[in-house]
Amino acid sequence: MATKSSNGEQQTSSKPPPLPSPLRSSKYFQANTRILVTGGAGFIDSHLVDKLMENEKDEVIVVDNYFTGSKDNLRKWIDHPRFELIRHDITLPLFVEVDKIYHLACPASPIFYKYNPVKTIKTNVIGTLNMLGLAKRVGARILLTSTSEVYGDPLTHPQPETYWGNVNPIGVRSCYDEGNRVAETLMYDYHRQHGIEIRIARIFNTYGPRMNIDDGRVVSNFIAEALRGEPLTVQKPGSQTRTAFVMSRTWLTALFVSWRGRTLVRLISGTQVNLQ
Numbered sequence: 001m002a003t004k005s006s007n008g009e010q011q012t013s014s015k016p017p018p019l020p021s022p023l024r025s026s027k028y029f030q031a032n033t034r035i036l037v038t039g040g041a042g043f044i045d046s047h048l049v050d051k052l053m054e055n056e057k058d059e060v061i062v063v064d065n066y067f068t069g070s071k072d073n074l075r076k077w078i079d080h081p082r083f084e085l086i087r088h089d090i091t092l093p094l095f096v097e098v099d100k101i102y103h104l105a106c107p108a109s110p111i112f113y114k115y116n117p118v119k120t121i122k123t124n125v126i127g128t129l130n131m132l133g134l135a136k137r138v139g140a141r142i143l144l145t146s147t148s149e150v151y152g153d154p155l156t157h158p159q160p161e162t163y164w165g166n167v168n169p170i171g172v173r174s175c176y177d178e179g180n181r182v183a184e185t186l187m188y189d190y191h192r193q194h195g196i197e198i199r200i201a202r203i204f205n206t207y208g209p210r211m212n213i214d215d216g217r218v219v220s221n222f223i224a225e226a227l228r229g230e231p232l233t234v235q236k237p238g239s240q241t242r243t244a245f246v247m248s249r250t251w252l253t254a255l256f257v258s259w260r261g262r263t264l265v266r267l268i269s270g271t272q273v274n275l276q
């Protein structure tokens with residue numbers, strides 16, 4: 001029964017409390033893990049999001065500034081109750097509550113990362129610092145996707161994880177090579193100094209659906225030229241070799257294994273192909 005206090009305000013009520021939202025008892029609101037994917041609208045990143053969304057117990061938050069990524073890659077998840085898409089540039093701090101961070105944000109094709117090299121290095125350095133600060137604050141585990149380019153112009157083939165590379169610090173690709181090297185250093189320093197649980201996956205040449213046709217890397221260039229009926233262009237010296245890993249469930253499984261396993265892994269296909 002409702003009672004009135006001396007000043008006339010209602011202090012108690014027999015009215016039952018409001019029912020929780022019916023959504024609270026739906027399976028979507030019992031997330032085990034909330035996962036942040038930076039750069040999630042990109043080529044590799046959006047495949048990762050598809051895979052993460054398969055786990056009905058997880059919520060996925062994507063942040064992207066759409067410099068090279070596209071909302072189209074995530075179209076099927078927009079409006080899904082376990083999915084959230086935020087337009088955000090990670091060179092600015094980000095405050096979200098998450099359990100795991102997949103930090104993939106950075107243009108990876110030379111055409112795009114050389115377009116604004118200062119922005120590229122800011123993304124690698126300040127962006128990674130911000131994501132590590134976030135991981136530190138919320139106690140999240142963080143995986144950085146790095147690149148085979150941390151080896152620069154390697155003097156050893158193939159490159160084992162123990163190889164430190166041969167990198168030009170002042171070249172036109174340095175914003176990406178050195179940027180990723182600093183990002184890796186930050187990861188290890190936050191691990192050593194702050195105890196953050198880290199993983200680093202160095203990704204070698206990967207191609208597949210959702211790659212930009214004008215991406216500028218060798219496999220997509222060859223495919224675009226073949227589709228146009230043009231001869232394939234092999235740049236000088238012509239003796240270069242590359243591995244080419246197709247985006248697939250196998251690729252994604254390898255990334256997940258790296259998440260569970262060792263701190264530093266390379267995602268590389270077994271076969272070196274001579275471009276000629």
Ligand SMILES: O=C(O)[C@H]1O[C@H](OP(=O)(O)OP(=O)(O)OC[C@H]2O[C@@H](n3ccc(=O)[nH]c3=O)[C@H](O)[C@@H]2O)[C@H](O)[C@@H](O)[C@@H]1O
Nearest residue numbers: 092093094095096129130131132133134135136137193194
């Ligand atoms: O300069 C220093 O002397 C210190 O810099 C950092 O400490 P701090 O600047 O307090 O920053 P963190 O908490 O590590 O965060 C790093 C970045 O992440 C950002 N951040 C933090 C938390 C968060 O949720 N989101 C987010 O974007 C912060 O704004 C900051 O720019 C290091 O963690 C310290 O070890 C170091 O001593």
